[in-house]
Amino acid sequence: MLKNRALIPDLRQGLADLDRKIAFCPLCYRALEQNGEKGAYCMLCRDTKRNSRQIAVVEKEADLQNLEKTGSYSGLYHVLSGLIAPLDPNSPKGLHLKELHERVNNLLEKERKCEIILATGTTTEGDMTALYIERILAPLKNKFPELKISRLGRGLSLGSELEYADEVTLKNALTNRK
Numbered sequence: 316m317l318k319n320r321a322l323i324p325d326l327r328q329g330l331a332d333l334d335r336k337i338a339f340c341p342l343c344y345r346a347l348e349q350n351g352e353k354g355a356y357c358m359l360c361r362d363t364k365r366n367s368r369q370i371a372v373v374e375k376e377a378d379l380q381n382l383e384k385t386g387s388y389s390g391l392y393h394v395l396s397g398l399i400a401p402l403d404p405n406s407p408k409g410l411h412l413k414e415l416h417e418r419v420n421n422l423l424e425k426e427r428k429c430e431i432i433l434a435t436g437t438t439t440e441g442d443m444t445a446l447y448i449e450r451i452l453a454p455l456k457n458k459f460p461e462l463k464i465s466r467l468g469r470g471l472s473l474g475s476e477l478e479y480a481d482e483v484t485l486k487n488a489l490t491n492r493k
């Protein structure tokens with residue numbers, strides 16, 4: 316017990332170091348190991364072979380990794396860093412929603428068309444978040460009719476979290492998005 320307690324300051328220092336080392340991609344908000352220059356985009360965002368007119372909106376990095384594993388998605392991502400909690404009116408504030416709106420707006424001004432794939436799962440929180448995003452992006456659709464907002468949902472059973480969906484299910488959910 317005493318021995319474990321002695322570890323606490325170390326752990327705190329370790330966490331503080333980690334905090335300093337973690338940087339986020341300023342475009343998609345994935346966590347990055349800070350070895351490149353500050354403010355640099357992550358490897359996925361820098362990959363010119365990927366379809367920059369497609370953005371899959373996910374709750375967290377693990378969901379992104381799961382979609383990557385399917386090998387059937389070649390667009391970019393936007394990590395929200397959480398979902399909207401039904402009973403917490405402040406919960407949208409902590410998510411990268413404003414950044415998403417700005418990103419989609421910039422993309423549309425440049426490319427005129429893009430597809431936003433809402434991949435937030437089929438839980439209550441995931442549903443609410445997807446609806447919220449559809450609502451905040453709706454005004455952009457008036458300005459840019461070629462904005463397509465689709466949802467990854469079909470093929471995912473109700474209450475599914477992306478993190479736990481298997482590859483085949485996710486692949487189907489991607490192909491059958493609407």
Ligand SMILES: [Zn+2]
Nearest residue numbers: 340343357360
């Ligand atoms: Zn990125």
